[in-house]
Amino acid sequence: MNAATRTLAWEQWRSGVVMSGLIMGAGMVVLLLMRLGIRHAMMDHELMQMTLFVTSIATIGVIAFTLQSNGDVDARFPVWLYRLPVPAKRLAWTVLAARFALALAALLLLYGTYRLTMAQAGVSPDRLLTFTGFVLPLAGFFLMFQAVIWLPGRQALLALLLAVMIVLFLRIDERVLLPALAHPGSALLMAVAGVALAPAAVYADRMGATPFAWVRLPERSRALVAEPDFESPLAAQEWLERRETSRIFVYIVWGVAAMLAVGMSYLVAFILPAQVASGGELYHELGIAHLIVSSVLGGALFTAGLTGAAIGIRRDRQYRSGMATFIHIRPMNVLGFSGSHFRMLGRILFDAFFGAAVILWVGFTLVNHICLLRQGGTDMAFLGTEYMIHLFTLPWHTALEPTSVPHTMALSNNALWLLYIALLLWILLHIGNRYILGAVAIYLLPPAVQLTLFPYAASGEGFVELWLGIATGIIAVGTLGLYLLAVRRTLVSKAPILLILLAGLVVFLAPHSLGAYEPIIQRIGGPWMALTLSVAITLFALLTVVAVPLETHRRRHGGGLI
Amino acid sequence: MTERFATETIFEPQGLSRRFGRKQALSNVTLTGTKGRILGLVGANGAGKTTLIKLLLGLLRPSAGTVRVFGKDPIAKPEEVLARIGYLSEEREMPGWMRIHELIRYVKAFYPQWDDAYAAELLDTFGLDLRDKVRTLSRGQRAKAGLLIALAYRPELLLLDEPSSGLDVVVRRDILSAIIRSVADEGRTVLFSSHLLDEVERIADDVAIIQQGRLVASGPLDEIKEAHRRITFRLPTPQDHCPELPGLLMSEGDRDTWSALCNGGHEACRAALAQLDAQILDESVPPLEDIIIARTGKTLEGDES
Numbered sequence: 057m058n059a060a061t062r063t064l065a066w067e068q069w070r071s072g073v074v075m076s077g078l079i080m081g082a083g084m085v086v087l088l089l090m091r092l093g094i095r096h097a098m099m100d101h102e103l104m105q106m107t108l109f110v111t112s113i114a115t116i117g118v119i120a121f122t123l124q125s126n127g128d129v130d131a132r133f134p135v136w137l138y139r140l141p142v143p144a145k146r147l148a149w150t151v152l153a154a155r156f157a158l159a160l161a162a163l164l165l166l167y168g169t170y171r172l173t174m175a176q177a178g179v180s181p182d183r184l185l186t187f188t189g190f191v192l193p194l195a196g197f198f199l200m201f202q203a204v205i206w207l208p209g210r211q212a213l214l215a216l217l218l219a220v221m222i223v224l225f226l227r228i229d230e231r232v233l234l235p236a237l238a239h240p241g242s243a244l245l246m247a248v249a250g251v252a253l254a255p256a257a258v259y260a261d262r263m264g265a266t267p268f269a270w271v272r273l274p275e276r277s278r279a280l281v282a283e284p285d286f287e288s289p290l291a292a293q294e295w296l297e298r299r300e301t302s303r304i305f306v307y308i309v310w311g312v313a314a315m316l317a318v319g320m321s322y323l324v325a326f327i328l329p330a331q332v333a334s335g336g337e338l339y340h341e342l343g344i345a346h347l348i349v350s351s352v353l354g355g356a357l358f359t360a361g362l363t364g365a366a367i368g369i370r371r372d373r374q375y376r377s378g379m380a381t382f383i384h385i386r387p388m389n390v391l392g393f394s395g396s397h398f399r400m401l402g403r404i405l406f407d408a409f410f411g412a413a414v415i416l417w418v419g420f421t422l423v424n425h426i427c428l429l430r431q432g433g434t435d436m437a438f439l440g441t442e443y444m445i446h447l448f449t450l451p452w453h454t455a456l457e458p459t460s461v462p463h464t465m466a467l468s469n470n471a472l473w474l475l476y477i478a479l480l481l482w483i484l485l486h487i488g489n490r491y492i493l494g495a496v497a498i499y500l501l502p503p504a505v506q507l508t509l510f511p512y513a514a515s516g517e518g519f520v521e522l523w524l525g526i527a528t529g530i531i532a533v534g535t536l537g538l539y540l541l542a543v544r545r546t547l548v549s550k551a552p553i554l555l556i557l558l559a560g561l562v563v564f565l566a567p568h569s570l571g572a573y574e575p576i577i578q579r580i581g582g583p584w585m586a587l588t589l590s591v592a593i594t595l596f597a598l599l600t601v602v603a604v605p606l607e608t609h610r611r612r613h614g615g616g617l618i
Numbered sequence: 619m620t621e622r623f624a625t626e627t628i629f630e631p632q633g634l635s636r637r638f639g640r641k642q643a644l645s646n647v648t649l650t651g652t653k654g655r656i657l658g659l660v661g662a663n664g665a666g667k668t669t670l671i672k673l674l675l676g677l678l679r680p681s682a683g684t685v686r687v688f689g690k691d692p693i694a695k696p697e698e699v700l701a702r703i704g705y706l707s708e709e710r711e712m713p714g715w716m717r718i719h720e721l722i723r724y725v726k727a728f729y730p731q732w733d734d735a736y737a738a739e740l741l742d743t744f745g746l747d748l749r750d751k752v753r754t755l756s757r758g759q760r761a762k763a764g765l766l767i768a769l770a771y772r773p774e775l776l777l778l779d780e781p782s783s784g785l786d787v788v789v790r791r792d793i794l795s796a797i798i799r800s801v802a803d804e805g806r807t808v809l810f811s812s813h814l815l816d817e818v819e820r821i822a823d824d825v826a827i828i829q830q831g832r833l834v835a836s837g838p839l840d841e842i843k844e845a846h847r848r849i850t851f852r853l854p855t856p857q858d859h860c861p862e863l864p865g866l867l868m869s870e871g872d873r874d875t876w877s878a879l880c881n882g883g884h885e886a887c888r889a890a891l892a893q894l895d896a897q898i899l900d901e902s903v904p905p906l907e908d909i910i911i912a913r914t915g916k917t918l919e920g921d922e923s
Binding site: 285299300 | 675677693707715719720727
């Protein structure tokens with residue numbers, strides 16, 4: 057290996073090691089916390105859910121690796137490397153190998169933790185995810201996905217890849233498809249394709265190829281007179297914030313919703329009639345479909361909301377690109393900046409949330425109703441109508457999705473909820489806001505360390521319960537201190553704080569009185585645990601409202617708060 | 619120069635210091651910017667020019683000392699101070715996705731005094747296309763776009779960080795100089811940093827020379843130049859070293875003929891040379907570049923002299 061190759065590999069390792077640590081650290085913290093749940097008897101479906109969880113977090117990690125932390129699908133090969141006197145082939149393979157080593161290390165770490173965790177639960181090895189069924193396919197996927205991401209015209213290719221996958225999942229029986237994907241041959245095929253494609257991708261990108269330029273739609277004519285002046289600086293700032301962060305996010309959420317609508321329409325229109333024909337009860341089958349839609353929709357939108365919040369709160373992209381100077385020299389105080397920022401955040405979440413709900417409702421409900429009418433005769437149409445009326449409430453359920461958090465939380469072994477926690481952790485870490493990171497660390501690190509070092513200690517659960525109470529107190533005091541500091545610097549107004557306290561009361565504390573926490577109280581014990589969690593979640597929301605202006609103020613003036 | 623404005627203080631850093639970790643970027647800088655004058659900030663790369671400008675904007679918090687701009691603290695009252703400042707950054711940071719007309723629309727919203735006619739005139743002068751995206755602009759075009767949005771609301775204080783960087787020679791000599799001059803003639807104040815000394819000599823009323831974070835010299839350009847003399851003389855007997863002269867900053871020679879650059883006390887210098895029976899061959903006001911080299915021991919490109 058010559059000096060240039062070594063330097064390139066070192067640079068990739070250096071820039072990626074923090075990212076890999078964050079992602080996999082978050083996954084492992086969740087796994088370690090799951091030990092609490094594992095001490096209780098696990099049922100088959102819980103094992104399956106845990107497998108789903110591990111696979112999901114690993115897949116997210118692999119995709120995040122290829123996108124190199126900024127979550128941008130346009131994250132091409134590092135352009136500055138093109139200036140080096142190194143041929144494309146060596147550039148591609150060196151960077152690919154360095155990143156692959158990181159991704160593989162992270163995968164192995166996660167897989168090892170998973171195996172240990174399951175072994176502790178007394179699950180026999182043949183029921184675990186196997187090395188060839190987990191690490192190899194994901195490693196192969198990483199190599200292929202990374203090469204595709206480097207290709208010019210990657211967006212079109214990714215869309216094509218996604219379409220092929222959807223068709224595959226819809227058309228081929230999962231009993232055939234999943235073993236085929238998990239076969240070592242598939243992994244090898246993807247790996248070979250990735251390794252072979254990478255130099256060509258880098259070469260084409262270096263030469264400035266634009267393969268799909270001909271399909272680009274004609275630019276909309278934009279005349280200066282066509283757009284009126286902004287009403288106020290706040291409106292201008294909100295517009296900039298929205299254009300900077302949200303458009304792609306909203307489109308992605310809508311796209312996912314549209315794909316879900318198509319997939320679920322297919323399920324109800326073609327699979328359910330077959331199920332009914334083979335003896336299934338229509339209402340029961342529709343009920344299952346509804347449950348799936350609600351779960352998936354709820355999960356997707358809740359995750360989308362968290363991601364949107366993270367995108368909104370995370371500002372270092374602006375700071376990295378030097379945009380901060382452009383923004384911060386405008387004559388506006390931090391109250392104005394953060395106010396327009398939160399308004400933008402509310403707007404994109406509203407657009408994403410309700411846009412997706414409407415797409416799903418229209419796409420799914422109406423299409424299926426027509427299909428049922430055509431295929432099922434009068435009885436089916438009657439039930440279809442009832443079902444459609446039921447689904448009329450979908451947007452409403454979507455709006456109330458956050459209220460289901462305590463209930464979902466109560467199902468502590470639910471894979472979907474575990475995925476939420478993993479994503480939440482990842483997102484919180486990804487935000488990069490020092491106050492939020494500090495609060496996460498205070499909340500989670502001591503229990504994680506305790507559970508890691510003394511997994512069999514009888515006092516373990518008691519310690520976790522006690523610590524979560526103490527941490528909530530510490531965070532409450534810290535949040536109050538930061539709030540007072542922000543008030544002194546006139547960085548926050550009282551309205552959002554009061555709103556959050558009210559929301560905390562309604563969304564988290566009210567279900568407590570309705571008994572939504574009963575399952576978690578029974579499962580973990582400690583009657584005040586649920587209350588602690590509710591307060592902690594409200595505190596995190598409050599902390600965010602205070603932390604964003606504080607961080608904006610600090611960064612605007614080059615550090616320091618006083 | 620516009621003498622009628624020359625008494626009102628616009629910005630005033632006092633004992634200003636800024637440290638980045640272990641690096642002292644700016645050390646004990648005291649300076650005054652007066653209304654209607656053009657201050658040229660001169661120094662090598664990394665001397666602390668951009669740090670000083672950012673401290674004036676409130677984009678950095680001083681490690682020590684105070685800053686007042688229009689009599690106010692730019693950190694305590696950013697919106698009041700920044701409303702009266704136009705700033706062109708060295709890196710020309712602007713969102714790459716914006717089109718020129720979007721850029722104008724966004725910036726315009728913050729400044730009620732925005733002058734549409736002047737913006738249109740600048741747009742025409744700079745030859746910018748409203749439909750172009752910032753990311754497709756050349757470095758020079760980005761500088762022009764940055765200048766446009768810094769100038770079009772006629773700010774009372776214009777802070778330009780290396781404004782010539784990326785501009786072609788015609789725009790630099792004719793357009794930029796004319797704009798800066800006209801800004802000052804309207805009673806507004808300009809501070810611009812540059813390492814192009816001919817440009818500073820051509821445009822600036824006042825000059826501040828910074829070296830390694832320290833203010834080496836500052837004051838009206840004419841006075842600074844007048845305070846220095848390059849004296850070329852011949853000694854009666856050749857010497858290996860230039861004789862000690864009052865205010866001597868730099869000397870070069872070939873044992874019998876020497877050229878000395880002195881600061882102040884020209885009479886004393888002449889008297890000292892007379893005592894040595896030296897014959898003065900030439901005496902002139904040195905160019906700014908020679909003064910800076912004599913003061914800092916370096917050229918602005920950082921070469922040791």
